[in-house]
Amino acid sequence: MARHIPSLNALRAFEAAGRQGRMTLAADELNVTHSAISRQIKHLEAMLGVPLFEGPKNNLRLTEAGTTLLSGLGSAFDQIDxxxxxxxxxxxxxxxxxxxGTFSMRWLIPRLYRFQAEHPQIEVRLTASSRPVDFDRDGFDVAIRVGDPPWPKGGEVVPLFPEQTGLVLAPPLLQTAAGDFSGLAQLHTRxxxxxxxxxxxxxxxxxxxxxxxxYEHFYFMLEAARAGLGVCVAPxxxxxxxINAGRLTPPFGFTDSGHHYVALRRERRNRKASLFCSWLQQEAEAFSAAHPVLR
Amino acid sequence: MARHIPSLNALRAFEAAGRQGRMTLAADELNVTHSAISRQIKHLEAMLGVPLFEGPKNNLRLTEAGTTLLSGLGSAFDQIDxxxxxxxxxxxxxxxxxxxGTFSMRWLIPRLYRFQAEHPQIEVRLTASSRPVDFDRDGFDVAIRVGDPPWPKGGEVVPLFPEQTGLVLAPPLLQTAAGDFSGLAQLHTRxxxxxxxxxxxxxxxxxxxxxxxxYEHFYFMLEAARAGLGVCVAPxxxxxxxINAGRLTPPFGFTDSGHHYVALRRERRNRKASLFCSWLQQEAEAFSAAHPVLR
DNA sequence: TTGCCATGTGCGGTTTCCGAACAATGATTG
DNA sequence: CAATCATTGTTCGGAAACCGCACATGGCAA
Structure with missing residues (x-):
């Protein structure tokens, strides 16, 4: 990149610090540590050849040059955003x-065609992950997760439905099993x-x-269960x-697990995310109505 | 830096390509290769989720989204600049x-106090270098060099004075030397x-x-000459x-070397650089008037 | 005087970005 | 119609920018 032009990242760091009044707040806003902000500003001052802040560390104030630069940058970055x-x-x-992953395969993807029919110009890019959500680190718009409060910061929670889990196994296995299933392999997922x-x-x-x-994933565990390799607890x-196809049977029905399926979306509004979450909630309601849990 | 926000560098690359109409021209403007621009734009399109350019490779056109983005970015970057x-x-x-380096020590630094007296608020940051100038790569405002046209692109040439060189040696050595200086060490600089x-x-x-x-530098070579270690050609x-102090003597006087001392400054105007170059020219004229070359 | 809060810095590592080289594509030219 | 040209696209390997962590420093408040 052309030399002798300050780094745009450095200008951004300075703008945030100048507007917020403190490097630690700018660091929070830009999701870096204060040392990154400090270094960027130091580099910027060297590059421009003028100090941008003055005063003691615990009470930094903008210099005249800093004030001039900030006023132009603020509106420029607003315009870029x-x-x-x-x-x-x-x-x-x-x-x-x-x-x-398994929720995608078993619940979301079989329904996704309806969303895409309604919104053909939205391209859903699906990533399989169960990892705790961090909107500052991660780049997705919406995350579907099962769990409990507290939910991660920076996100709005869209409730879908509560989770019920139950013991399931292949019907032939049920017929040959002891009444308390002793001796049957107990299938787990990490x-x-x-x-x-x-x-x-x-x-x-x-x-x-x-x-x-x-098993590493639900999907594999469910495959094993269907193959009659054992019994598992499944949502x-x-x-x-x-179950409807007779491939698995729930001898004791299903019980609330205490967890809930939710969609987590970024706080900053995004039309596509809004449309998707509205659609998700409708599908969740329809799902709950059409498939009352076997108790 | 916060995720899901496009890289400012990518936005800059896109803006240049959109404004220039071609990635190769944008690359020239930003001093990178077209592949860097291409990659930045591809990444930006993935990040934003919409194409910004369309059409065949040899006739890319902005999409509607691209046009919208360009109009906002153009003025924002202008404002930043x-x-x-x-x-x-x-x-x-x-x-x-x-x-x-040696020109700094022998000519520039002994005069620099006058510039600093006239412009106390300008902090001159001096870097010793004889390397060919490249304003796209290098970060300085002004480069003083000795040589000949063609001078590097992107710079304006401010002539100082022509160079004369002559044979010099310590007076005691002159007294004991053969008439044609045979046998004396001939001092060179890389x-x-x-x-x-x-x-x-x-x-x-x-x-x-x-x-x-x-010797690696003029300075060392001149030290050696003063110490009577040999004879050298010096500007x-x-x-x-x-010479005035009697530490060196030029038995044959000085002759035009064909080279010229110039100041090379960036094309883009910079007040401090203008002041400095004006001052340099005045000092160069005064120098030439006050020290007519010994012929 | 001590603790707290904010910035500054060194070290080592990660991420972003890049150039070189070549591929691919479509328009132009002979 | 084939060769050439100009432009963009992509891979590989490396450089530069940027960062986090841990600690240092300085000034203010209790």
């Missing part, structure tokens, strides 16, 4: 969604390590002992189709 | 000067490898053979004081 929004915040283009414990506590039921098998939305 | 200039282009602050050859050609004179000694401005 507005221009970017004008282009990005439309009802067409890409929308980035983060969603647990994504939800406390699923069994939680189910027992919540449902008040228990089963006999059996060998434990761990209702993930197994509806298998 | 103007704000930076308002702060940097004053008659106070830092001024970066690049100058060959900065000016052709100095001797050029002096012989230009002056029409020659000297006997002697061992050759190479007049570098040895005036030594």
């Amino acid at each position: 507005a221009s970017v929004r004008l282009v990005a915040d439309t009802e067409e283009g890409a929308l980035d969604i983060s969603c647990p 994504t939800r390590p406390r699923a069994w414990e939680n189910w027992r506590a919540r449902s008040g039921r228990t089963v006999g002992t059996g060998p434990r098998l761990d 209702w939305p993930y197994v509806i189709d298998d | 103007a704000s930076v200039r308002l702060v940097a282009d004053t008659e106070e602050g830092a001024l970066d000067i690049s100058c060959p 900065t000016r490898p052709r100095a001797w050859e050029n002096w012989r050609a230009r002056s029409g004179r020659t000297v006997g053979t002697g061992p050759r000694l190479d 007049w401005p570098y040895v005036i004081d030594d």
